[in-house]
């Protein structure tokens with residue numbers, strides 16, 4: 001059997017996921033989402049590790065079963081080495097090692113951020129090199145210059161909060177449920193983005209900062225609520241639209257600057273925040289105006305998923321890039 005069949009595992013945050021890829025084609029992408037964190041208003045690391053421990057084997061079983069391949073035909077086992085929550089990563093790494101050891105096949109470590117970028121090669125249309133990928137999620141905000149499948153460089157990133165975190169934290173201040181990003185998106189559709197003015201933080205170079213807006217919203221709400229206790233309820237749509245406007249504006253300023261600086265016209269977006277309808281329409285408008293080619297993967301491959309880990313693993317397999325059995329996770333792994 002000359003097929004390259006890889007089992008890939010993702011467990012860096014709060015999704016437990018497994019995928020089978022055969023000869024570069026992702027056959028499935030099984031994801032168990034952890035709902036346990038909702039009532040805490042954010043991911044609780046200890047609970048995430050436990051949920052991975054419970055979900056991982058069933059998720060892997062389903063991935064293997066639904067792919068129709070025999071587990072003895074697996075050529076390698078891939079896993080997310082980082083960045084992510086240490087306890088969550090440990091569950092995935094330990095499982096991957098044991099499974100690879102049992103089957104007597106190589107182990108492939110994957111950088112989660114690289115995988116977010118390579119998610120663009122799961123389905124058509126695929127971007128051509130070089131392109132710039134804006135990765136925006138609850139844990140990351142990065143501008144990545146992508147020269148080849150395994151040749152990429154971070155050219156800008158957040159110095160503090162991720163943009164998804166800014167959505168979620170300001171949503172919490174508005175009393176909205178977690179995760180707040182999609183809720184802000186929904187209210188923003190009917191609001192006036194210019195109703196209130198929130199800060200557009202400008203960092204040097206291509207870096208971002210999203211922590212200022214949550215402090216600004218906090219003080220703004222505190223002052224308004226003294227005058228009118230119903231201020232949030234009466235203005236929720238305008239508040240959401242105005243917050244979202246500032247966040248998107250900050251993303252776009254640096255993206256435009258990066259494309260200009262590197263003379264690149266292909267743009268890709270990745271990560272959970274790429275579901276935001278305001279971000280999508282702004283990107284589409286700017287792409288038309290500036291002649292950019294825009295690549296947005298299916299939402300399934302934007303959020304954390306093992307399909308993207310599998311895709312990255314396929315390229316590493318072709319390069320013969322395998323890990324040793326003493327490999328350990330790295331919570332703050334760099335791209």
Ligand code: KG4
Pocket residue numbers: 013136137138139140163164165167168179180181182185271272273274275276277302303304
């Ligand atoms: O990629 P993801 O599922 O997980 C990681 O953080 O890695 O991203 C989750 C983030 C959350 O912060 C969530 O609020 C945000 O993506 N998000 C959105 C939308 N959908 C998800 N933010 C704004 N608008 C949305 N429609």
Ligand code: ZN
Pocket residue numbers: 112116137139271303304
């Ligand atoms: Zn992610």
